[in-house]
Amino acid sequence: MKTRSALPHPALLAPGSALLLTLTACTLNGGRSGSADGFLTSQSMTAGTTVLSSVKPTGRATFGKDRSAGGAGLTVAGVAYPRGLGVSAPSTLEYNLGAQCRSFTAQVGIDDDSGASGAATFKVFVDGRPMFDSGSLRAGASKAVNVNVEGGETLQLVAEGAGGTHADWADAKVDGCVVYQAPIEVMPYGSGTLTITGNYRSDALDVPAIKISTTQPVVIKNCVVAGRGHLISTRMNGEFTVGSNVTVQNCRGYGLNPDERMGVPGRFLHIQAPASLTVQNDFMKGTSGIYIQGGENGTLGRLSIVRNRALNIDGRRSDGKGGWLIPGPSDTQDKFFRVQFVQLNAVRSTPDAEIAWNRVENEPGYSRVEDNISIYESSGTPGHPIRIHHNLIRGAYAYPADLEGYSGGGIITDGCVSRHVDIGNNTVLETSNHGIAIANGEAVAIHDNRVLGTGLLPDGRHAGGADNGIYVRWARNCSQLGVNLNSNTVTGNTVGFGQPTPGRPDQRSDLYIATTSQGKPLAQQSGNTRIAPLDESITRSNPDIITQAVTDWEGLLGSNGVTVGPE
Numbered sequence: 001m002k003t004r005s006a007l008p009h010p011a012l013l014a015p016g017s018a019l020l021l022t023l024t025a026c027t028l029n030g031g032r033s034g035s036a037d038g039f040l041t042s043q044s045m046t047a048g049t050t051v052l053s054s055v056k057p058t059g060r061a062t063f064g065k066d067r068s069a070g071g072a073g074l075t076v077a078g079v080a081y082p083r084g085l086g087v088s089a090p091s092t093l094e095y096n097l098g099a100q101c102r103s104f105t106a107q108v109g110i111d112d113d114s115g116a117s118g119a120a121t122f123k124v125f126v127d128g129r130p131m132f133d134s135g136s137l138r139a140g141a142s143k144a145v146n147v148n149v150e151g152g153e154t155l156q157l158v159a160e161g162a163g164g165t166h167a168d169w170a171d172a173k174v175d176g177c178v179v180y181q182a183p184i185e186v187m188p189y190g191s192g193t194l195t196i197t198g199n200y201r202s203d204a205l206d207v208p209a210i211k212i213s214t215t216q217p218v219v220i221k222n223c224v225v226a227g228r229g230h231l232i233s234t235r236m237n238g239e240f241t242v243g244s245n246v247t248v249q250n251c252r253g254y255g256l257n258p259d260e261r262m263g264v265p266g267r268f269l270h271i272q273a274p275a276s277l278t279v280q281n282d283f284m285k286g287t288s289g290i291y292i293q294g295g296e297n298g299t300l301g302r303l304s305i306v307r308n309r310a311l312n313i314d315g316r317r318s319d320g321k322g323g324w325l326i327p328g329p330s331d332t333q334d335k336f337f338r339v340q341f342v343q344l345n346a347v348r349s350t351p352d353a354e355i356a357w358n359r360v361e362n363e364p365g366y367s368r369v370e371d372n373i374s375i376y377e378s379s380g381t382p383g384h385p386i387r388i389h390h391n392l393i394r395g396a397y398a399y400p401a402d403l404e405g406y407s408g409g410g411i412i413t414d415g416c417v418s419r420h421v422d423i424g425n426n427t428v429l430e431t432s433n434h435g436i437a438i439a440n441g442e443a444v445a446i447h448d449n450r451v452l453g454t455g456l457l458p459d460g461r462h463a464g465g466a467d468n469g470i471y472v473r474w475a476r477n478c479s480q481l482g483v484n485l486n487s488n489t490v491t492g493n494t495v496g497f498g499q500p501t502p503g504r505p506d507q508r509s510d511l512y513i514a515t516t517s518q519g520k521p522l523a524q525q526s527g528n529t530r531i532a533p534l535d536e537s538i539t540r541s542n543p544d545i546i547t548q549a550v551t552d553w554e555g556l557l558g559s560n561g562v563t564v565g566p567e
């Protein structure tokens with residue numbers, strides 16, 4: 001076990017407090033510092049609101065601090081601003097956000113000291129992604145900027161225009177900022193529940209931001225966690241805690257580029273053989289989701305993953321330079337790792353498992369999920385199936401998003417054999433290859449779901465999938481001996497799943513149920529409805545069918561009194 005040092009904690013002796021050990025030395029005054037266990041980078045932003053004119057940009061940059069490029073006070077369209085950044089276009093300012101903040105705001109325009117001449121275009125990039133474009137603004141005009149920077153590491157402010165034009169980022173600031181502590185380890189302490197709050201970050205791939213090393217009940221709440229490896233985990237350096245009892249609620253988690261070639265963003269939560277696990281009302285961005293490995297000698301007594309929001313589940317591999325490796329047709333699997341919003345792996349005979357009311361959205365070009373929810377060699381019990389219901393899953397894409405041969409999708413049971421799973425009342429949209437699938441399974445019910453997809457990216461290119469909205473198959477490498485192949489059901493679903501080709505732009509693949517070698521279907525089906533005639537695109541008669549499905553799901557939240565994400 002590596003050396004640890006005690007972390008002073010003002011509530012250490014209070015009932016329900018935890019013994020916390022630091023996993024790293026850290027410095028907050030510039031540069032990186034740390035022990036062999038891990039490290040925490042320096043942080044540029046202060047808690048709450050940081051005015052950018054008080055922060056030094058990275059690299060070389062010329063700007064006026066609370067002054068125009070001409071040296072006068074900042075004035076845009078007749079309005080004076082006491083704080084802000086004055087630049088001479090063309091100009092680029094870059095700031096290290098460090099995944100500390102949630103929003104960037106400013107008022108942009110040509111400074112009045114330029115007179116009636118001059119024009120500039122203002123652009124904002126977060127981690128290289130374009131987030132705002134003002135269009136050309138002439139003297140006398142201004143525009144408000146409000147950009148979501150949550151989880152972002154770099155902020156670029158670009159002003160394009162004729163040389164010498166005085167362009168202002170007036171009242172430029174970032175809000176919702178936190179200051180991270182070094183990664184911690186939660187050790188046994190006293191008796192009863194241990195409660196962890198606060199903000200933690202790790203910049204070491206092999207050190208989680210929060211490491212759990214106790215079987216006492218641990219509640220992690222009202223936190224912000226970030227890291228280049230796993231954010232919260234019972235595993236580190238090949239060692240793991242069996243029988244943990246963990247609740248994570250009302251937290252935000254940000255997966256960061258590993259900055260190591262072939263590295264993959266860490267899991268929001270990585271748990272080995274837990275006794276009980278609750279994940280509720282959390283938000284995760286850019287992580288590789290939630291991974292739960294079952295134990296050989298114990299049963300997961302309770303699993304609840306409910307009311308969470310996830311954005312861009314990411315299995316891309318880092319190029320080690322702040323970017324991502326781009327696969328080609330011949331090396332697809334070498335450039336990504338199969339990750340999920342939720343993966344159950346060998347979690348068997350759990351009597352109380354629910355995955356419900358989660359909102360999972362993946363954007364093409366900024367994510368690489370395999371199956372959003374994967375039940376692999378896992379099972380409930382005959383009277384208490386794993387319940388997967390009322391989730392909104394929007395998007396599942398290869399990287400690049402148009403790379404053919406993509407095998408991921410929405411919800412799947414797989415492995416030899418998953419059983420006793422109930423998949424109902426979910427909304428699954430634009431998941432490219434498949435919506436809901438039984439790749440292997442026994443006593444799996446797929447019912448009352450809405451599965452829709454155009455098979456296209458926003459720019460009209462094919463999304464790279466080739467399978468069905470709902471399918472039931474049986475992998476050839478899995479024995480069928482002793483398996484009740486008639487126990488699967490597909491009922492009451494609404495399906496419309498496009499798989500267009502250049503020659504058949506309206507082609508659809510809605511539903512497929514394979515048969516045994518004796519010609520018997522692998523699932524019983526009834527009451528399923530196609531959203532449109534099979535030879536017609538699902539958007540022909542209703543161009544807004546996808547956005548309407550999202551609106552309908554959001555309506556269910558209100559009617560059921562459900563709040564998704566941190567409260």
